[in-house]
Amino acid sequence: MTIPKIKNLEFREVTEDILLVHQIKVPDQFSCCDGLLILPKEGRNSNTIVLDLNIEPKYSIEIYKKLGPISHYVCTHGHMDHMSHVYGWEALNASIHAPFSEAYYLTDLYNFYNGFGFSEMMDFHTIEKFAHINKYFSCKEVNTFEPADILKFENIEVETIPFKGHSKAHVGLYLPREKILHISCLGFDQSEPGADGFGPWYGFEECSIEQYLDDIDKAENIFLEKSKFLTSSHAYIVKNPDKTPFEYMRNKIKENQKLIGTAILNSKLSSNLEESVNLLLEQDLIFQKKKMKSFLKKIYTFWEYWIIKKHLQHTYKILEIEEEG
Ligand SMILES: [Zn+2]
Numbered sequence: 001m002t003i004p005k006i007k008n009l010e011f012r013e014v015t016e017d018i019l020l021v022h023q024i025k026v027p028d029q030f031s032c033c034d035g036l037l038i039l040p041k042e043g044r045n046s047n048t049i050v051l052d053l054n055i056e057p058k059y060s061i062e063i064y065k066k067l068g069p070i071s072h073y074v075c076t077h078g079h080m081d082h083m084s085h086v087y088g089w090e091a092l093n094a095s096i097h098a099p100f101s102e103a104y105y106l107t108d109l110y111n112f113y114n115g116f117g118f119s120e121m122m123d124f125h126t127i128e129k130f131a132h133i134n135k136y137f138s139c140k141e142v143n144t145f146e147p148a149d150i151l152k153f154e155n156i157e158v159e160t161i162p163f164k165g166h167s168k169a170h171v172g173l174y175l176p177r178e179k180i181l182h183i184s185c186l187g188f189d190q191s192e193p194g195a196d197g198f199g200p201w202y203g204f205e206e207c208s209i210e211q212y213l214d215d216i217d218k219a220e221n222i223f224l225e226k227s228k229f230l231t232s233s234h235a236y237i238v239k240n241p242d243k244t245p246f247e248y249m250r251n252k253i254k255e256n257q258k259l260i261g262t263a264i265l266n267s268k269l270s271s272n273l274e275e276s277v278n279l280l281l282e283q284d285l286i287f288q289k290k291k292m293k294s295f296l297k298k299i300y301t302f303w304e305y306w307i308i309k310k311h312l313q314h315t316y317k318i319l320e321i322e323e324e325g
Contacts, residue, residue, distance in 0.1 A: 001016055001017060001039065002068050003019065004063070004066040004067065006059060006062045006063065006077070006244065007021060007198055008024050008025055008059065009022070009023055009024070009055070009059055009062070009063075010022040010024055010080070011071075012236075014036065014180055014229050014231060014237055015178055015180070017038070017039040017040075017041050018036055018037065018038050018039065018175075018178060018180060019036065019037045019039070020034055020035075020036055020237055021036070021037055021053050021055070021063075021255070022034045022230050023055040023056065023059060026056075027056070027079075027133070027134060027135050028133045028134050028135075029058070030080040030084075030130075030241070031054075031056075031085075031133075031134040031135060032054050032055050032056070032079045032080040032081060032083060032084075032085070033052065033053070033054045033082050033185070033233040033234060034157070034232070034233050034235075035050060035051050035052035035053025035054065035055065035233070036050070036051040036053065036173075036180070036182060036231060036236060037049075037050055037051075037053065037063070037183075038050075038051065038070070038156060038175075039067065041065075041202070043155060044154065044155045044156050045071070045153060045154045045155065045156045046071075046154060047068065047069045047071035048063075048066070048067045048068065048069070048070045048071070049070070049071060049072045049073075049074075049153055050070055050074070050089060050157075051073075051074050051076075051158070051173055051182060052074060052075055052076045052082060052173070052182070052184060052233065053073075054075075054081060054082050054083065054084060054085050055085060055088075056085050056088070056135065057085055057087070057088025057091065060085070060088045060089050060092060060093070061075070061088070063199065064092050067147065069092075069093070069218055070089060070092055070093070070094040071094060071095070072095050072097060072151075072310065073086065073089040073090070073094040073095070073096050073097065073152065073211040073282050074097045074098075074151065074158060074160075074173065075096065075097065075098035075099075075103075075106065075142075075216055076099070076170060076171050076172070076182075076185065077098075077099060077102050077166070077167045077169050077170035077171065077185065078098070078102030078104075078105030078106065078112060078115065078116075078167065078169065079167060079170075079185065080112075080131070080134050080136065081134075081185075081233070082184075082185065082233070083098075083105060083106045083112075083136070084131070084134045084135055084136040084137075085105075085135065085136075085137075085161070086098075086106055086139055086201060087111065087137045087138060087139045087140075090139050090140060090141070090209045093154060094190070095143060095268065096139055096141070096142045096143065096146075097142070097143045097145055097151060097280045098138070098142050098143075098144060098145075099144065099145055099146070099147050099160065099169035099170070100144040100145065100146055100147075100169060100170075101115065101144075101145075101162060101168075101169060102115065102163075102167065102168070102170075103142045103144040103169075104144075106138065106139045106142050107138050107139050107140070108138055108142070108144055109127065109128065109136065109138060110124065110187050111130075112127065113127045115165075116175060116204050116205075116206075117204065117205045117206075118302060120165050120278075121298070121301075121302050121305075122295075122298045122302065124263055126295045126298050126299065127249075127299075128296045129294075130295065130299055140262075141231070144265065145160060146164035147160055147161075147164070147169055147170075147171045148160060148171075149182070152315075155197060156175070156177075157175070157176055157177065158171075158174070158175060159173070159174040159175075159176060160173060160174075160175055160217075161174055161218070161222065162174070162187050163183070163184070163215040163218070163219065164199060164208075164211050164215065165186075165189070165200070165207060165208055165209070165210075165211035165212030165213075165214070165215045166185055166186060166200070166202065166207065166212070166215070167204065167206060167207070168206045170185060170186075172184050172186065172219060172222075173182065173220060174227070176185055176226075176294075179226065179227050179228040179229065180227065180229045180230075180231065181219070181222055181223050181227040181229070181230050182230075182231045183219050183230060183231075183232045183245070184232060184233050185201065185233045185234075186200065186215060186216070186219060186232065186238060186249065187199050187201060187233070187249045187252065188230075188232045188234075188235045188245035188248060188249055189217075189232070189233075189234040189235055189236075190235050190236065190244075190245075190248060191234070191235065191236065192236050193244070197234065197235075198252075199248070199251075199252025199255075199256075200216075200249050200252055200253055201208075202304075202306070202307060203303030203307045204301070204303075204306050205306055207244065207306065208310065208312040208313075208315035209253060209257075209310050209311065209313075210291050210314065210317065212253065213250070213253070214249070216246055216249050216250060217246075219245075219246065220243065220246040223240060223245075223246075224240065224241055224243075224318060227240055228240055230242075230245060232245070256286070256311060257311055257314065257315075259285055259286075260280065260285060260308060260311040260312070260315075261311075261315065262311075263280050263283060263285055264276070264280070264313075264315070267279055267280065273309070273312060273313075273316075275310045276312060277305060277308050277312060278305075279303055279314030280308050280312075281301065281304060281305055281308060284306045285304070285308070286303075286308070287300045287303070287304050289301055289304065312320050
């Protein structure tokens with residue numbers, strides 16, 4: 001096949017009729033994510049199917065012009081970088097599918113604000129500003145599925161795999177016939193081999209480091225046992241049996257645990273979890289919040305609050321295990 005050429009988009013061939021697509025320049029940090037295009041293939045799918053490719057509508061229109069109708073779009077979870085531009089695919093008549101309950105974040109920003117607990121620490125206007133810089137617009141109608149459901153579009157199967165450590169509805173996608181595992185936003189974010197990134201993201205109340213470590217094990221097993229290729233939302237294509245993504249993600253969590261562990265040793269922390277989190281939060285361990293102004297500072301403070309809390313909770317769990325053992 002000839003790979004389409006569109007300015008500001010990068011197309012990488014996973015197989016001869018499945019492409020990983022990346023928007024190069026983006027409006028803001030949480031505005032876009034890479035995803036897959038399943039091109040039409042006789043006896044399989046008559047129209048293009050799009051998996052979690054959140055790019056600006058001007059580019060989805062270009063794809064439409066080059067590749068023709070798009071029948072379905074699958075969103076993997078309700079984070080901003082996975083839902084801001086999905087309305088653009090809907091406008092091209094693709095039916096939109098997203099996991100329950102985060103599917104409702106695509107149809108109403110207020111559900112995103114409430115569902116992720118932003119409402120406990122900031123006003124809605126802060127989130128409206130965040131949505132604005134990422135060019136979010138809501139979808140009209142979204143079909144919901146349950147994480148772990150198998151989606152079938154004509155003769156293509158898309159297995160959805162719960163990876164709940166990242167968000168309660170977050171799913172990876174597995175194409176059994178094509179042997180492609182898309183781990184979505186699990187935390188492998190190396191743009192090229194050896195590059196550095198942020199790693200796994202667990203800056204919400206509903207996240208858990210223990211669940212995250214289980215998810216990484218689960219993804220590793222699916223990849224090594226039955227996949228040829230691994231793709232994700234912010235990284236290059238990995239071929240079996242390369243274990244880099246899993247080692248990278250585990251290592252990132254470990255580094256954060258060490259960073260926060262060292263800060264705990266150096267601080268006079270109280271025995272109260274809440275007070276300890278707030279004391280560590282002032283140290284700008286994860287994000288340089290002191291340099292931030294306006295609404296973004298509130299949002300980054302919220303994320304860092306939960307990242308620190310997750311690590312403190314993880315430490316408590318480890319200590320309990322040791323005491324019992
Ligand atoms: Zn995410």
